[in-house]
Amino acid sequence: MILKELEIENFRLFPYLKITFSDGINIISGLNGQGKTSILESIYYLALTKSFRTSNDNHVISYNKKHFNIKSNFVSGESDKKVIRIFHSSSEGKHLFINKKEVLKFSEYIGTVPCVILTLDDLKLTLGGPRERRRFLDILISQISPVYLEDLKIYRRTLQQRNALLGKENKGDIKNQISIWNEKLIEHGSRIISNRLDFIDFLNIHLSEYYNKISTLSDKIGVDYQSSLGDKDYLSDRKRIPVRFEKKLNLVFKYEVEKRKTVIGPHRDDVQFFKEDKVFRDFCSQGENKTLVIALKFLEWEYISKERHIKPILLLDDIFGELDEVRMRGLLDFLKVIGQAYITTTMQDKFKTHHTSQKFVLKEKRLYDA
Amino acid sequence: MANPFPPALDYLVQQLHHLPGIGKRTAQRLAIFLLKDTDENAQNLSQAILRVKKEINLCQECFNITETEVCEICANLRRDKSTICVVEDIVDIFAIEKSHEYSGVYHVLGGVISPLSGVSPEDLRFSELIERAKKPEVNEILLALNPSTEGEATMIYISKLFKSSGKKVTRIASGIPLGAHLEFIDDATIGRAILSRREI
Ligand SMILES: Nc1ncnc2c1ncn2[C@@H]1O[C@H](COP(=O)(O)OP(=O)(O)O)[C@@H](O)[C@H]1O
Ligand SMILES: [Mg+2]
Numbered sequence: 100m101i102l103k104e105l106e107i108e109n110f111r112l113f114p115y116l117k118i119t120f121s122d123g124i125n126i127i128s129g130l131n132g133q134g135k136t137s138i139l140e141s142i143y144y145l146a147l148t149k150s151f152r153t154s155n156d157n158h159v160i161s162y163n164k165k166h167f168n169i170k171s172n173f174v175s176g177e178s179d180k181k182v183i184r185i186f187h188s189s190s191e192g193k194h195l196f197i198n199k200k201e202v203l204k205f206s207e208y209i210g211t212v213p214c215v216i217l218t219l220d221d222l223k224l225t226l227g228g229p230r231e232r233r234r235f236l237d238i239l240i241s242q243i244s245p246v247y248l249e250d251l252k253i254y255r256r257t258l259q260q261r262n263a264l265l266g267k268e269n270k271g272d273i274k275n276q277i278s279i280w281n282e283k284l285i286e287h288g289s290r291i292i293s294n295r296l297d298f299i300d301f302l303n304i305h306l307s308e309y310y311n312k313i314s315t316l317s318d319k320i321g322v323d324y325q326s327s328l329g330d331k332d333y334l335s336d337r338k339r340i341p342v343r344f345e346k347k348l349n350l351v352f353k354y355e356v357e358k359r360k361t362v363i364g365p366h367r368d369d370v371q372f373f374k375e376d377k378v379f380r381d382f383c384s385q386g387e388n389k390t391l392v393i394a395l396k397f398l399e400w401e402y403i404s405k406e407r408h409i410k411p412i413l414l415l416d417d418i419f420g421e422l423d424e425v426r427m428r429g430l431l432d433f434l435k436v437i438g439q440a441y442i443t444t445t446m447q448d449k450f451k452t453h454h455t456s457q458k459f460v461l462k463e464k465r466l467y468d469a
Numbered sequence: 470m471a472n473p474f475p476p477a478l479d480y481l482v483q484q485l486h487h488l489p490g491i492g493k494r495t496a497q498r499l500a501i502f503l504l505k506d507t508d509e510n511a512q513n514l515s516q517a518i519l520r521v522k523k524e525i526n527l528c529q530e531c532f533n534i535t536e537t538e539v540c541e542i543c544a545n546l547r548r549d550k551s552t553i554c555v556v557e558d559i560v561d562i563f564a565i566e567k568s569h570e571y572s573g574v575y576h577v578l579g580g581v582i583s584p585l586s587g588v589s590p591e592d593l594r595f596s597e598l599i600e601r602a603k604k605p606e607v608n609e610i611l612l613a614l615n616p617s618t619e620g621e622a623t624m625i626y627i628s629k630l631f632k633s634s635g636k637k638v639t640r641i642a643s644g645i646p647l648g649a650h651l652e653f654i655d656d657a658t659i660g661r662a663i664l665s666r667r668e669i
C-alpha cells in the first residue's frame with residue numbers, strides 16, 4: 100500500500116497540512132516538538148483507526164477545536180486507488196470512509212492499510228510485561244484476519260460476562276451457567292491461540308536470520324508461546340486446542356470460583372524469547388534487546404506482506420538516535436527491499452548520504468523539501 | 470455546580486432519562502420541550518401512557534402484547550402451533566412478522582442472559598417456555614435471538630435445556646450480520662434466515 104497524499108486538519112498542533120509523499124523512503128526531520136510524531140500518528144490512524152500514543156481520540160484534536168479530519172489517497176498495485184477519510188469529533192464520535200462510503204464495522208476496515216510501527220516505546224516489547232506482547236500479536240494478526248478481530252471482540256465480551264458471573268455473591272447454579280460462557284470462551288479463545296501459534300512458528304523459522312543480519316553476529320534466537328493451558332504437546336495439533344481448553348477449564352473451576360475470575364485462556368498467555376537456550380530478557384544487553392525488537396518488527400512486516408500480499412507501510416519514530424552504526428546499517432539495508440517507509444529524526448545529518456530517500460524538514464507547522 | 474432545574478422539572482428529567490436510549494442531555498431537551506408545549510398535548514401524552522398500561526396486557530401464552538387475554542397470533546387457528554419461535558423482545562415479533570415467512574407461534578423471553586447487567590436465567594421466561602414446550606403438539610423450538618455474545622450464550626443455554634426433551638431445537642441462519650439487531654434488518658434478510666434455519 101502506498102500513501103500518495105495526506106491531508107490533516109485540526110490534528111494535534113496542525114491546523115492544516117497537506118503532504119505529497121514519495122513511494123519509497125520519506126525522512127521527516129525537525130527539532131523536538133515540531134510535530135514529527137504527530138504526522139506518523141495520523142498515518143497510523145489510517146491503518147488502525149487509533150493512536151499509538153493515547154487511547155483517547157479527543158486528545159488528538161487540536162486544542163480548542165471540535166473535530167479532526169484525516170484525508171488520504173492510497174494506491175496499491177497498478178490501478179487500485181483508495182480515498183480514505185477519518186473524521187472524529189467529541190460529540191459525533193469517529194467515522195471511517197473508504198471511497199466516500201462510510202464503513203460501519205472496524206473489522207471491515209482494519210487491514211485496508213496494513214502498517215508496522217517502531218518507536219522507542221517498543222523496546223518494552225521484550226522487557227516489559229506480557230500485556231505488551233499480547234498486544235503486539237493482536238494488532239499484527241488483526242491486520243491479517245478480520246475474523247481474528249471479531250474473535251478478540253467476542254472473547255473479551257465473554258470474558259467480562261464470565262468474570263461477572265464468577266464475581267457474584269450469590270452463585271446459585273453457577274456450574275450450569277458457567278458452561279454456556281465456557282462454550283464461547285473455548286470457541287473464540289482456541290481460534291485466537293491457533294492464529295498466534297501460526298505467527299510464532301513463522302518467527303521461529305526466521306528470527307535468528309533476521310537478528311543476525313542486524314547484529315552481524317551468529318546467535319541462535321528462539322521463541323516460545325507460553326500458554327496458560329499448559330502442556331506443549333497440544334500446540335502442534337491445532338485441532339486439539341478446544342479439547343484441552345475445556346479440560347483445563349474444568350480442572351481450574353473451583354480455583355476460579357475462589358478467585359472470582361477467569362484464570363486461563365489467551366488473555367493470560369505470554370511469549371518468551373531465548374538466546375541459545377537462555378531466557379533472553381534475563382541476560383540480554385540493551386543493544387541485544389534493540390536488535391531483537393527491530394528483528395521482530397521486520398518479521399511483523401514480512402508476515403503481513405506474506406499473508407496479505409500487500410506491503411505494509413513502515414513507520415519508524417525517532418529511533419535512530421538510539422542505534423549504533425552497525426544496527427543503523429542493518430536497518431537501512433532492510434529498508435531497501437521494503438515498500439513505503441516513514442522515518443522521523445532530529446538528526447538530519449545522519450541521512451545525508453542516503454540518496455534514495457525523499458527528505459522533508461518540519462518547521463513552524465510547515466513542511467519543506469530538504 | 471448548582472442544579473439549574475427546579476425540582477418538578479428535574480423529576481421529569483429523571484423519569485425520561487430512565488427510558489431506554491434516552492441520555493441525560495436528551496432527557497433535558499425533551500423535558501424543556503414538554504414544558505413549553507400546550508397543556509392539551511401534555512394531557513394527551515400522559516393519558517396515552519396510562520391507557521396502554523390499563524388496556525394492553527401481555528399474552529398469557531407467549532407474552533406478546535395484546536388487548537385481550539391471548540394475542541392475535543396465538544388465537545389464530547391457522548398458525549402452526551408445533552413451532553415456537555423464541556425472541557428476546559416484543560419488537561422482534563414485529564420484525565419477523567413483516568417478513569411473512571413464519572407461520573408458527575412465538576415466545577418472548579424478555580431479554581438475554583447477562584451477568585454484567587445482572588440478568589440471570591431466573592429473570593427470563595425459561596420456565597414458561599419449558600411448560601409450553603411440554604405440549605405434545607410442539608416439536609420445534611426455533612431460536613431467533615440477536616447474534617450478540619449474550620444472545621449466542623442464551624441460545625446455548627436453551628439448547629442445553631431441551632437436550633433430552635426430544636424436541637428439535639433450531640436457530641435462524643446467520644445471514645444476519647454479526648452484532649446487528651433484528652429490528653434493524655431488512656425483511657428479506659430475516660425471511661431468508663428463517664427459511665434456512667439449522668438444527669443445533
Ligand atoms: N491536541 C493538541 N493540540 C495542539 N497541540 C498539541 C496537541 N497535542 C500535542 N500538541 C503539541 O504538539 C507538540 C508535539 O508534537 P510531536 O508530534 O510530538 O513533535 P515531535 O515528534 O516533532 O517532537 C507539542 O508541542 C505539543 O504541545
Ligand atoms: Mg516525536
Ligand SMILES: [Zn+2]
Pocket residue numbers: 528529530531532533539540541542543544
Ligand atoms: Zn400470544
